[in-house]
Amino acid sequence: MLELKNLCYQAQGEDGPADILRNISLTVADGRLVAVTGPNGGGKTTLAKAIMGLVEPTGGQILWNGADVTGLNVTQRAGLGISYGFQQPPRFKGLRVRDLLELAAGKSGLSQEECCQYLNRVGLCAGDYIDREVDASLSGGEVKRIEIATILARPAGLMIFDEPEAGIDLWSFSRLTDTFRAIHESRKSTLLIITHQERILSLADEIILVAAGRVSMQGPRDKIFPEILDATAGCSYRTGGERGECL
Numbered sequence: 405m406l407e408l409k410n411l412c413y414q415a416q417g418e419d420g421p422a423d424i425l426r427n428i429s430l431t432v433a434d435g436r437l438v439a440v441t442g443p444n445g446g447g448k449t450t451l452a453k454a455i456m457g458l459v460e461p462t463g464g465q466i467l468w469n470g471a472d473v474t475g476l477n478v479t480q481r482a483g484l485g486i487s488y489g490f491q492q493p494p495r496f497k498g499l500r501v502r503d504l505l506e507l508a509a510g511k512s513g514l515s516q517e518e519c520c521q522y523l524n525r526v527g528l529c530a531g532d533y534i535d536r537e538v539d540a541s542l543s544g545g546e547v548k549r550i551e552i553a554t555i556l557a558r559p560a561g562l563m564i565f566d567e568p569e570a571g572i573d574l575w576s577f578s579r580l581t582d583t584f585r586a587i588h589e590s591r592k593s594t595l596l597i598i599t600h601q602e603r604i605l606s607l608a609d610e611i612i613l614v615a616a617g618r619v620s621m622q623g624p625r626d627k628i629f630p631e632i633l634d635a636t637a638g639c640s641y642r643t644g645g646e647r648g649e650c651l
Contacts, residue, residue, distance in 0.1 A: 405469060406432040406455070406562060406594065412463035413450055413617075424450045425461065426617040432610075434561075435591035437584065439608035439625075440598045441632065447617040448598045449491060452564050455596070456488040457481045468562065485561035491570055491598075493551040497539040501550055504538060508554035522553040525583045527576030545571040552580065556587075563587070565597045569604065581607065605629055 413425040424447050432438050440448050453459040455466060457478040466474045473481055478488075496504065505522055506514050520530035526549040536542065538550060548571050555563055569577055581603050587593055588607065597604055605611060611628040613621035621628055 405434055405467075406596070407467040408455070408464065409467070410464040411451070411454060411461050411466065413447075413454060413459060414462045424617055425454065427464070428614075428617075428619055429464075430612065430619060430622065432594055432596060434594055435588075436609045437588040437595040437597070437607055438610045438612060439605045440596065440612045440614055441600060441605065442614040442620070446615040448614050449566055451614060452488070452566050452596070452598055455562075456486060456564060458488070485559070487555045487558055487560035487563050489551055489555050489563075489565040489568060491566040492544070493547050495539050495542070495547060497537060499538055500535050501538060501553075502534045504550065504554050505557050508557040510558065522557045523550075525556055525579065526550075526553045527572075527579035528553070543571075545573065545576070548572060549576060549580075552583075556583070560593055562594045562596065565595070565599075567598050567600070569599060569601045577601075577603075 408428055408430050411425055411428040412423070414421050414423050416422070428451065440451070442448055450459055454461050457473070457476060457480070461474065464474075465472055468481070468484060468486060471484070473484065501523070502514065502519055505519055506512050516530070516534070519534050523530040523533060528546070528549055533546075533550065538547060542550070548568070552565070552568060568580060572580065584595060584597070584604065585607055588595060599605060605625065608625045610623065611621070611625050611632070612619055613628065613632060621631060
C-alpha cells in the first residue's frame with residue numbers, strides 16, 4: 405500500500421518560494437490502477453517524482469507497505485519494488501536495448517524469447533531493436549516504449565508511469581493499454597499512471613485530479629470521470645496515442 409501524508413514540495417522561483425505540492429494526502433491500495441490527471445503544471449509529475457525519490461519533499465511522509473521511505477534515495481526505493489517511467493526517458497549511448505532489459509531484470513543472458521516478450525508488449529518488433537543502442541538514432545516514441553519494456557522486465561510492486569502515451573503511435577498505444585489491462589487483471593502490481601487519455605482513464609479503479617498542487621477530486625472512476633468532463637467543458641480528453649493537451 406502507498407500512503408502519502410501531508411506531502412509538500414516547495415521550489416525557489418523567480419519571485420521567491422513557490423509551493424508545487426500542498427499537503428497532499430492519499431492512499432493507494434495494493435493491486436489498484438489509479439490514474440492521476442489534471443492541468444499541465446498542476447504538480448502531477450512532481451508528485452510522481454517525489455514518490456520515486458527523484459524529488460525530495462519539503463514536508464510530509466511517503467509510506468510504502470507501512471515503511472517510511474521519505475528519506476530513501478531512488479536506488480533504495482527501487483530495491484523495495486518501486487519503479488518509474490519518465491515522460492521523456494533518457495538515452496544511453498553505448499548501451500543496447502538488450503543491456504537495459506538485462507539490467508532491469510537483474511540477470512544477464514536474457515534469451516531472445518524473453519527479450520521478445522517484453523518488447524512485443526509495447527509494440528516493438530524485438531528482432532529490430534534488441535542489439536540497437538539506445539541513442540539518438542531512436543525516436544522519442546521508440547525510447548519511450550523501450551523504457552516501458554524495462555519496467556515490465558523488473559518485477560515491481562508499484563509501477564509509476566508519467567504520461568506513457570506521449571509520443572506513441574495509435575497502434576502501439578493500443579498494445580500499451582492492453583498491457584496495462586493485463587497487469588491490472590493479474591493484481592500483482594499497483595499502477596499509478598499520470599495521463600490525459602480517456603482510454604487509460606477508463607481502465608482505472610480510481611481517478612485523482614491534481615490541480616494547483618492539491619488533490620481537488622478523488623474517487624471511483626465512474627463517479628469522478630463524468631465530474632471531470634463537466635468541470636473541463638471545452639477541453640476534450642484524447643482517445644488516441646498522441647500526446648494530449650488537456651484542461
